[in-house]
Amino acid sequence: MINWIIPLTSLVTAAVLAVPRLSRAETWRAMTTPLASIIGSGFLVLGPVLNAIYGAWAPAIMVLLCLVAYLIGAAVRYNIADRQDGRGRAEIAVDHLSSWALAFAYFIAVAYYLNLFGAFAVDLTPWNDEFHARLVTSAIFIVILVVGLTRGFSALERMEQVSVGIKLSIIAGMLVGLGIYFGEQSEAGALVLNPVTVGPWQAVTLGFGLIVTVQGFETSRYLGRSYSPEVRIRSMRWAQLASSTIYLVYIGLASYVFGHQDIDLDEAAIISMMAVVAPVLPIMLVGAALSAQFSAAIADTGGAGGLVAELTGDRLKPGHAYALLVATGLALTWRFDVFEIISHASRAFALYYALQAAVAAIAASRAGERGHQLGFGLLSAFALAMAVLGTPIE
16 A cells, blocks of 8 residues: 555646646745755655664754754854855955855765765666765766766756755655554554764764755855755755755654664665665666755766856866866865765855854954854854864765
């Protein structure tokens, strides 16, 4: 029965998201960009990772990750609302530096997305190993480079809203299936309380290394050509609240039905986990993963190219940035595993967030808002600590 309930839930969700009144709504369209990142790659890795490391405390860690992301989002929203009148040299310089940090973070994030793409592409095949996953990742990097240099990404970027709809529909089906399985395990008295497998300090630094899994909300700041500041602020806040709700339900259910012995922790561990819930889920999840990772990689590649061109005054064209991004991505792919790339991406985004919070603190000082200045200053220091101390999962 569950194999019918899950696809039916996904189809109903897809139908609701396709209703013109919703799909054409300005706020929803503005939400799709941050949602594409926030509940993309992170959703695929967080369940197995948090369960394996933090055990029964995984939901509490998820709450903290979402809270930190929301607070950083508040700094970015403050910068969106700032009219920037009377900006000083220091504020302009820090903001410019943060843009460079974001471009660098995009370079690593695309490697993260496409390495997950490769892992999921081979997971259900006879060639399910690290070497073939890296070959797939490398091939997609070359495809992206060729398309970017010859045709541009405008046609591919239209996939974003469709991709988000597909992903949310499959996630809805998975959560319903996971909820049913949780209920069955509870009735049978088979829920588990896994222990924490690391020490207190390692638990903190590993958490710092996972901030990229709830990253993506900052994209709202760079949609100024399409949406007003009010729409961008509202849509980012709603995207963060919606994604946090999804994550908390997911981790809350998954943390107490899978024992540590049931999880062989790798980049595609969610596939084997969800196969226990229902045989239909692995195929659905692979489809969602491939769609989500490809669209996220396209969005960040295009964003990186445009950002580098803007920052260099067009001395470096987007095509040059694409070539640098692909070269960086290939080097990361063949040098590090996915969890190490996740950690590097987290540190890069944490540095960007530290700089954005610093910009917000300076803007608050300029506006005479001492409370905001102190809060954003502390947030900047905390994000900088994440950038320095974040560690990868072994």
